[in-house]
Amino acid sequence: MTISTPETSDGGATEQVVPFTKIAAAMARGVCQDAAAMRALVATVIAVGPDDRLTDAADTLRALGDAGTVRGILISPGENPSPPAQVAGNTVWLRGIKAPYLNNAVAALRLSSLPSLVWWRGGSEDLLDGLADLADRIVLDEAEPERGWRRAVSLFDSSAFSDLRWARLTQWRALMAQFFDIPEVRAASREFTRLHLRSSDRMAARLFAAWLTSAVSFGDTFNVDIEDEGQRDEPGSPLREVTLGNGEQSLAIKVARGLTCVETSVSVRGHRAASRVVSLVNHDRTALMTEELRIRARDLALERAVRGLVGGG
């Protein structure tokens, strides 16, 4: 085995640069040296994207790998059939691998008999088709998501998809869904005329609106307006405020002062007005990916919302 320029990664695991054929041995050795990694493994996460989009993904995978539960494979496509691999603990980074070799690399390195999840951080959408065959689930995570969404629509029937932007909306969707558990809210929904969203991520706001309007039948005069705060505050909450209703009835969810909590309030005819405060969930990538690792099934609500946004299928 050739080991060159050993260095220490942020996570503390010793980083080694090894040829592809020595990755398994290097990982095994790294795992043996790291007592934390002797824990139960749950999945392989394969992060694919341009080099500059994989640096923070590497931190996330190292955090998950340090807990000893995930094997992380970072792949930035390029022109090299067999690039040297950087191995640190349970994470391996293949920089510049040539596209035709990518699927084979994933097949060779993923953990057997455990789920594989592709974390798509951008690049040529053509690669998605092959990865979709290898992975149990694909998590989209692009700054400009529309092209990826369009390609994903054609793969929905064969692969399970998620989206980190969508994952950041989960708490907002859950809080909205809980409003609709109230019979009076469901009864009043046809009278709602406006969905107002204040957002730091316009695409997330559009996705939320697409989800809501794909699931609930509103009246003909219903309209959506998005107030764009203009500044994407990753990894914070993508939305600041959602208000659904008409002049006299409203369902409201908004980030409270201090940005650590969300306040909800409901005021509809026939139901006692009520409000509550809950903690704003952690939206950092490690927390979101931890959640994603718990999901296996297709997400039909996402599929409907994405189809609503980009068309197709």
Next chain:
Amino acid sequence: MTAPALDNPLHDGLRIEPTPGPTTLVIFGASGDLTRRKLLPAIYHLARRGRLPAQFAVIGIARSATTDDEFRGQFRDSLKEFVGAPAAADQVAASLAERMYFVTGETNDADLYARLASRLQAIDGAEGVLFYLAIPPTVYASVIENLGAHGLAQPPERGWRRIIVEKPFGTDLASARELNHIAHQHFSEDQVFRIDHYLGKETVQNLLVFRFGNGMFEPVWNRRYIDHVQITAAETVGIEHRASYYEGAGALRDMVQNHLMQVLALVAMEPPIAFTADSVRDRKMDALLAVQPLVTDETQQTATIVRAQYRQGWVNGSEVPGYREEPGVGQGSTTETFVAARVHLDNWRWAGVPFYLRTGKRLPKRTTEIAIQFRRPPLEIFRRASQTPVAPDLLIVNVQPDEGISLRFEAKLPGTRMQIAPVMMNFRYGTTFGGDVPEAYETLLLDATLGDTTLFARHDFVEASWALITPVLEAWRDRHRAAIATYEAGEWGPTEADRLIESDGRAWRTL
């Protein structure tokens, strides 16, 4: 319960756990230790996670004259101490505190219940009311009767009334039956939640998943493959200034009758036909009914249960007094602080497989675990090559402090010689899945507000457990003048406990 509405189209794809409908939690014993340490932090955590409804309120009840504002201050103090200072100051805590109220009174004073009723009426959204008895067991009956007499146990047309009763539920079979009888005069069984916080622990619940959610363990979960089971609940603490309670309880009532019997039943039960409250509890009940009576003969070798009391010794690097030197404990006390038992279940699955239980205070280590020791291979073909005997395979379920499961098995040591050594594979809840593991009280409080009784003890289980324990209590009471065995604080119990298991050719697990 406000379960997610079936016709709510927004639930599609969302893993939303049900949130209770409007709920008021009424805590009897609101100034007590349990409320401060466990209940108030659990309420806060549930609120943070969005698991409580908008119309959630707390009414604290205690003897000490306390205003609503003072109670809110106690809530913040509790968060500061047991959750952390930021929690006490955050908006979730502030929002919860706004809906916290206090009613002062004696639990045997009828006027208290009249005032409680009017307070409940004044609270917006008190459709569901959960009474929590965090009070001494001696006043359970009086509170239950007063709740009934004032119409507070009766569910309104739109809403519910439930009651959580802390352990110990009774002090023997007769008192447990009497308490069940009183409870059933005012509450139906599905309104009564007898809490055992062990059942709220992830690992204990995971025992059901481990056994019945996997295909590979259940086929070997029987007398053919299992040699014996050891269930240990060890504490390093003493009685922590609770002499008045502990002198009347002892380890048998405090730990064995409830926690250990529940765990035993989960290990030994047959598969339920579904994961529903009654299906699970029926099978646990079957297991308990198969347990053979315990024998207390302390002078001969036939005892299947032994007791002991700790002497002065060293624990965690500090010298600690003996039990009889603890404040409030008499010099002649024969209250047991340690119990070990060999339990046999007379059924098809477990005939001939002993379950060894041990629990005690002032033991060397705080740990609760279930260890399932498998039989050795029928033929020891490696005996000559290996020189060291092959250790039996062992499955260990860690209940606390590190919730998880470990499997010990034999492996060949690398090298040209045939050498064998045990290896351990570990699975830990705290790290494997990420995220927080909820506290047992969070799980159980939420289940009670949702009306799910699966993780609570049913009346017949409590009585069957007392039916096993009461003859032992009576035998020990009758010979209370006899010297009780002792063990040095910081050691793993008395020699009598070792004899109990060694007489079967086995040994307690080294922990």
